[in-house]
Amino acid sequence: MVTVRLKKGKERIVQSKHPWIFSGAVDKIDEVNQNGETVLVKSFDGKELALGAVSIHSQITVRVWSFNCDEPIDKKFFEKRIKSAIALREKIIDKNSTNVYRLINSENDLIPGLIVDVYGNFVVCQFLSAGAVFWKREIVEILYELLKPECIFERSDSESLLKEKLEKNVGVLYGNEPPELIEVEENNIKFFINIKSGHKTGFYIDQRDNRKLITEFVHNKSVLNCFCYTGGFSLYAQSANAKHITNIDSSSEALNILKQNFELNNYSTDNVENIEGDVFKLLRKFRDEDRKFDVIILDPPKFAESVSQVTKAARGYKDINLLAMKLLNSGGFLFTFSCSGHITQELFRKIIDDAATDSGRTVKIIKQLTQSSDHPILSSFPEGLYLKGLICEII
Numbered sequence: 446m447v448t449v450r451l452k453k454g455k456e457r458i459v460q461s462k463h464p465w466i467f468s469g470a471v472d473k474i475d476e477v478n479q480n481g482e483t484v485l486v487k488s489f490d491g492k493e494l495a496l497g498a499v500s501i502h503s504q505i506t507v508r509v510w511s512f513n514c515d516e517p518i519d520k521k522f523f524e525k526r527i528k529s530a531i532a533l534r535e536k537i538i539d540k541n542s543t544n545v546y547r548l549i550n551s552e553n554d555l556i557p558g559l560i561v562d563v564y565g566n567f568v569v570c571q572f573l574s575a576g577a578v579f580w581k582r583e584i585v586e587i588l589y590e591l592l593k594p595e596c597i598f599e600r601s602d603s604e605s606l607l608k609e610k611l612e613k614n615v616g617v618l619y620g621n622e623p624p625e626l627i628e629v630e631e632n633n634i635k636f637f638i639n640i641k642s643g644h645k646t647g648f649y650i651d652q653r654d655n656r657k658l659i660t661e662f663v664h665n666k667s668v669l670n671c672f673c674y675t676g677g678f679s680l681y682a683q684s685a686n687a688k689h690i691t692n693i694d695s696s697s698e699a700l701n702i703l704k705q706n707f708e709l710n711n712y713s714t715d716n717v718e719n720i721e722g723d724v725f726k727l728l729r730k731f732r733d734e735d736r737k738f739d740v741i742i743l744d745p746p747k748f749a750e751s752v753s754q755v756t757k758a759a760r761g762y763k764d765i766n767l768l769a770m771k772l773l774n775s776g777g778f779l780f781t782f783s784c785s786g787h788i789t790q791e792l793f794r795k796i797i798d799d800a801a802t803d804s805g806r807t808v809k810i811i812k813q814l815t816q817s818s819d820h821p822i823l824s825s826f827p828e829g830l831y832l833k834g835l836i837c838e839i840i
């Protein structure tokens with residue numbers, strides 16, 4: 446087996462069970478036959494530390510499969526890990542009300558580089574590391590054997606593949622071509638999902654628990670849903686009898702599906718206003734018009750794709766939060782999120798604190814939020830926490 450020898454002292458990161466070994470920690474590496482193959486990681490003085498997948502073009506040279514060097518990395522190994530991920534979802538997903546959830550959350554389910562989302566009878570996969578790609582055939586076989594879905598669809602089209610110098614791949618891995626829109630249910634609310642070209646694997650599954658929470662705050666209230674995508678938060682708001690809902694998104698396709706989602710649930714749209722446009726501009730317009738809302742949701746896309754973008758991203762977050770705070774009625778609520786992994790919880794808090802100061806409003810944080818429970822965070826992998834949110838009362 447190909448051996449990767451670490452530099453002196455660099456074994457500590459592996460001993461802490463962090464699954465990534467960066468190129469800077471590597472002293473010497475044997476010749477690799479195939480990108481993604483299994484390698485043995487050793488300390489500088491020859492102690493066997495871990496088995497992992499090598500990524501020759503990545504800054505993360507090895508993603509660890511197992512810290513037990515006697516454990517064979519084969520189809521059985523992946524079957525065990527996938528079964529364990531399935532077992533967790535059996536405990537946390539109420540299948541009577543929800544059939545869309547994340548089944549495998551990459552490093553956090555001990556399969557680095559593999560994302561698997563379930564949409565009813567459809568399974569959508571992303572193979573985002575050389576190791577996951579290397580074991581793709583076996584993984585698809587296991588998913589078929591364990592889940593017997595109608596279709597397994599690949600959506601390996603994330604920009605992160607560029608960093609790994611891996612090819613993008615989108616298409617059917619098993620079964621027939623899926624329809625343009627498939628119907629799923631989340632907490633008894635129906636959604637149309639475009640798994641072939643919607644964002645991520647089609648839906649922001651990670652917001653499920655937070656979407657449900659909003660129902661406690663919106664009864665008979667005016668709601669502004671910024672970056673609404675296909676209407677996730679808005680459908681929940683309507684289910685809880687909001688007085689008025691304003692949706693903003695820059696994507697006409699997303700707003701089109703939003704309208705279909707309202708119809709699908711037989712929800713009235715008489716009290717719903719959909720605006721295709723730029724949130725940054727529209728919040729300013731609303732400020733100038735002196736419009737006010739009782740509840741505002743800010744769930745923007747990732748503003749920081751890399752560490753170098755953190756400062757600019759922080760300015761963007763502060764800008765929209767400051768504007769939203771000004772637009773809220775006294776006693777209103779702001780649901781604010783950041784899904785940029787590079788923006789830490791502490792930094793996000795600081796951004797909100799700064800926006801609160803500059804807005805001249807009194808801001809009480811009443812709850813801290815994160816990603817839904819089917820997006821677990823491995824304790825030795827702090828990077829697993831990426832979605833941060835706060836519910837703030839604005840006085």
Ligand code: SAH
Pocket residue numbers: 648649652672673674675676677678693694695696699722723724725744745746
């Ligand atoms: N809250 C949604 C997910 C939001 S994803 C849910 O629960 O499903 C972020 C959305 O922001 C995307 O739909 C994207 O089209 C939109 N977007 C990105 N930049 C934007 C901008 N400047 N103004 C308005 N919408 C934007």
